[in-house]
Amino acid sequence: MGLTFFVQTYGCQMNKHDSERVVGMLENLGAVSVESMEEADIVVFMTCCVREAADIRLLGQASSIKNMRLRSGSPLDKRMIAIGGCIGQRDGEKLFDELPHLDVVFGTNNLSSLPGLLEDVLENGRHRIETVEESTLFPNDLPTVREHAWAAWLPIAIGCNNFCTYCIVPYVRGREKSRSFDDIVAEARRYVESGVKEITLLGQNVNSYGRDLYGKPRFGDVIEAVAQTGVERLRFATSHPKDLTDEVIAKFATVDCLMPALHLPAQSGSNRILKEMHRVYTIEHYRALIDKLRDARPGISLSTDIIVGFPGETEDDFEQTYKLIEEVGYSQVFTFIYSKREGTPAAKLVDDTPRVVIQERFDRLRTVVERGAYEYNQLSLGKTVPVLFEGSSKKQSGIATGRSPENITVHAPLPEGMRIDDLIGTTRNVTVDRARTWYLSGTIAGA
Ligand code: SAH
Numbered sequence: 001m002g003l004t005f006f007v008q009t010y011g012c013q014m015n016k017h018d019s020e021r022v023v024g025m026l027e028n029l030g031a032v033s034v035e036s037m038e039e040a041d042i043v044v045f046m047t048c049c050v051r052e053a054a055d056i057r058l059l060g061q062a063s064s065i066k067n068m069r070l071r072s073g074s075p076l077d078k079r080m081i082a083i084g085g086c087i088g089q090r091d092g093e094k095l096f097d098e099l100p101h102l103d104v105v106f107g108t109n110n111l112s113s114l115p116g117l118l119e120d121v122l123e124n125g126r127h128r129i130e131t132v133e134e135s136t137l138f139p140n141d142l143p144t145v146r147e148h149a150w151a152a153w154l155p156i157a158i159g160c161n162n163f164c165t166y167c168i169v170p171y172v173r174g175r176e177k178s179r180s181f182d183d184i185v186a187e188a189r190r191y192v193e194s195g196v197k198e199i200t201l202l203g204q205n206v207n208s209y210g211r212d213l214y215g216k217p218r219f220g221d222v223i224e225a226v227a228q229t230g231v232e233r234l235r236f237a238t239s240h241p242k243d244l245t246d247e248v249i250a251k252f253a254t255v256d257c258l259m260p261a262l263h264l265p266a267q268s269g270s271n272r273i274l275k276e277m278h279r280v281y282t283i284e285h286y287r288a289l290i291d292k293l294r295d296a297r298p299g300i301s302l303s304t305d306i307i308v309g310f311p312g313e314t315e316d317d318f319e320q321t322y323k324l325i326e327e328v329g330y331s332q333v334f335t336f337i338y339s340k341r342e343g344t345p346a347a348k349l350v351d352d353t354p355r356v357v358i359q360e361r362f363d364r365l366r367t368v369v370e371r372g373a374y375e376y377n378q379l380s381l382g383k384t385v386p387v388l389f390e391g392s393s394k395k396q397s398g399i400a401t402g403r404s405p406e407n408i409t410v411h412a413p414l415p416e417g418m419r420i421d422d423l424i425g426t427t428r429n430v431t432v433d434r435a436r437t438w439y440l441s442g443t444i445a446g447a
């Protein structure tokens with residue numbers, strides 16, 4: 001039909017992965033992907049509402065697009081705009097009040113409806129909205145166009161049953177639902193056969209995989225089976241500390257392709273706050289997990305999420321979080337200022353800590369986070385690490401960029417006579433001669 005499209009994605013890997021499905025479906029319709037909104041006849045926003053900032057950003061972008069001229073030669077007389085993802089799911093019809101120029105709203109559970117909704121608008125010229133409470137189709141049954149040929153995200157479960165008191169995700173992604181074991185393994189096998197080097201198993205809480213499938217198979221079985229496809233690198237996200245089992249920890253010792261990196265969100269170092277957050281573990285339990293992980297795979301790279309300024313957080317609570325970060329030695333910490341989400345239990349709590357106090361805590365925490373990352377990276381100095389190359393450095397031409405097994409960014413000059421395209425998707429040994437806070441750099445062996 002000669003249409004062009006652009007998908008703008010916010011939020012987590014699950015949303016990014018859903019966007020790959022959206023691209024696949026639109027290409028199936030015959031539309032052509034373009035690099036910018038300006039060139040696109042159809043713009044799809046895949047939205048996130050985990051924090052307020054994401055909401056505001058969407059509203060800004062989705063309103064300003066109204067004034068953007070349609071490309072010359074477009075078969076349409078008006079650009080089509082669709083909103084999907086978590087805000088689509090949460091707000092549904094209400095979005096048309098704020099953004100009357102919208103054409104389509106869809107949710108997280110009905111990605112597959114998008115082509116039909118768009119076609120209806122094209123044919124009948126009316127606005128369409130569709131969100132559903134429960135998904136009937138696992139998104140994996142939809143066509144996909146992956147962002148990278150050599151890496152794949154593989155959802156093993158959707159939704160979340162944990163209801164951490166601050167979090168909107170269970171309301172916009174629905175109840176946890178595990179995908180069939182055989183489907184997961186078959187998709188992993190297809191990926192490996194088509195040249196994928198790295199698979200990341202995805203779920204809001206991968207460790208509870210299988211609980212809705214009569215308790216068997218469990219997540220450890222998924223790791224084993226996907227490892228047996230011969231994939232070079234295997235990762236997974238996200239792990240809830242209350243569900244990370246000894247069986248899964250042991251895989252870090254026995255499964256070679258399982259990369260030595262784990263994201264284990266702590267959220268807070270204070271037991272009182274953890275309880276208020278309904279995280280269902282104590283910080284002692286969390287730290288015992290870290291010890292076990294380090295026993296299983298010495299040098300494992302650990303990362304975490306922290307929320308600063310949860311309602312009622314005292315200086316003492318914060319000090320305990322600070323101490324956790326200082327003592328664990330994370331390679332990366334994602335820090336967030338608490339953002340009130342309407343409809344969550346925490347939204348009802350008294351939240352009277354002054355913003356400046358929270359900002360000051362946040363800044364203090366960033367300092368220790370950066371120190372920890374810098375110190376972690378120093379351990380790689382002088383070592384030779386296998387790097388899976390992803391592309392060129394954004395900042396410097398002639399520099400190739402990839403990731404170490406620990407998931408640290410590594411830069412290296414492109415060897416003489418080598419084209420970047422020949423390097424992308426391959427793993428090369430890099431001898432590290434520089435270790436900064438957020439990256440390593442060195443030279444490719446034999447270059
Ligand atoms: N299922 C994953 C990801 C959840 S969202 C998990 O459990 O880890 C990613 C991170 O966003 C969370 O780990 C949390 O640190 C942060 N987050 C979620 N809700 C938030 C809120 N209301 N305010 C600030 N940060 C929040």
Ligand code: SF4
Pocket residue numbers: 160161162163164167168169170204205240
């Ligand atoms: Fe949100 Fe908690 Fe579920 Fe993660 S585990 S998605 S933080 S409710």
Ligand code: F3S
Pocket residue numbers: 010011012013014015047048049050085086168169172173
């Ligand atoms: Fe955001 Fe939805 Fe992911 S709210 S973090 S895009 S599940």
